[in-house]
Amino acid sequence: MLYKTHQAFGLFSTSLVLINYTHTPILSAPGVLALGVSMLTSIMPDADNPNTIPAKAMFPFAMGLEMMRAKHRGVTHSLPIAALWFWLAFAGRHWQASMGPIHFALFPVLLGAAFGYLSHIVIDLLNREGEQLLWPLKWRFAFYLVSSDGFANSALEVVFLVGMFFVVMYGLALQYPVFGHAWQLAHHAFPIIPAA
Numbered sequence: 001m002l003y004k005t006h007q008a009f010g011l012f013s014t015s016l017v018l019i020n021y022t023h024t025p026i027l028s029a030p031g032v033l034a035l036g037v038s039m040l041t042s043i044m045p046d047a048d049n050p051n052t053i054p055a056k057a058m059f060p061f062a063m064g065l066e067m068m069r070a071k072h073r074g075v076t077h078s079l080p081i082a083a084l085w086f087w088l089a090f091a092g093r094h095w096q097a098s099m100g101p102i103h104f105a106l107f108p109v110l111l112g113a114a115f116g117y118l119s120h121i122v123i124d125l126l127n128r129e130g131e132q133l134l135w136p137l138k139w140r141f142a143f144y145l146v147s148s149d150g151f152a153n154s155a156l157e158v159v160f161l162v163g164m165f166f167v168v169m170y171g172l173a174l175q176y177p178v179f180g181h182a183w184q185l186a187h188h189a190f191p192i193i194p195a196a
């Protein structure tokens with residue numbers, strides 16, 4: 001998958017979690033931070049592939065992986081490593097952070113990081129080259145559906161970005177009356193759109 005497709009799916013997944021699970025307003029410090037962090041963690045597993053944009057963007061991590069001779073779609077694409085992110089998020093469930101006068105819970109940000117990371121592994125399953133999901137076991141898993149670049153990637157990127165747009169709009173409709181009214185109008189015009 002292209003890194004932009006991963007980021008689009010990471011943003012889509014995280015925006016869903018923020019609205020449906022942690023009930024974090026999108027336009028808030030933890031909401032914006034969670035989306036920003038998920039854009040990074042959603043490309044982090046591909047730092048195991050030297051000369052790619054994720055490897056260059058996270059070069060200390062990429063160098064560490066190279067020194068460990070990590071294979072592409074090996075340890076970084078495994079469920080045990082994704083589980084570590086979720087462990088961190090739930091361990092820090094009550095941690096607080098401050099940015100100047102703003103105090104907020106870190107949980108939505110850590111969970112956004114975890115879902116960003118997991119989203120990478122989930123969507124890479126569509127690829128033809130398998131992932132070592134149960135690392136350190138050597139079995140590789142894949143659905144063999146799409147190549148790692150090409151048309152399907154770009155199409156998926158658009159689908160996820162449109163999906164994220166709707167989720168964010170829904171979140172804003174819950175947060176601000178002006179967006180809420182616009183959403184209700186859209187709901188009456190197109191009943192397929194759920195009421196906010």
Ligand SMILES: [Zn+2]
Nearest residue numbers: 045046077124
């Ligand atoms: Zn990958």
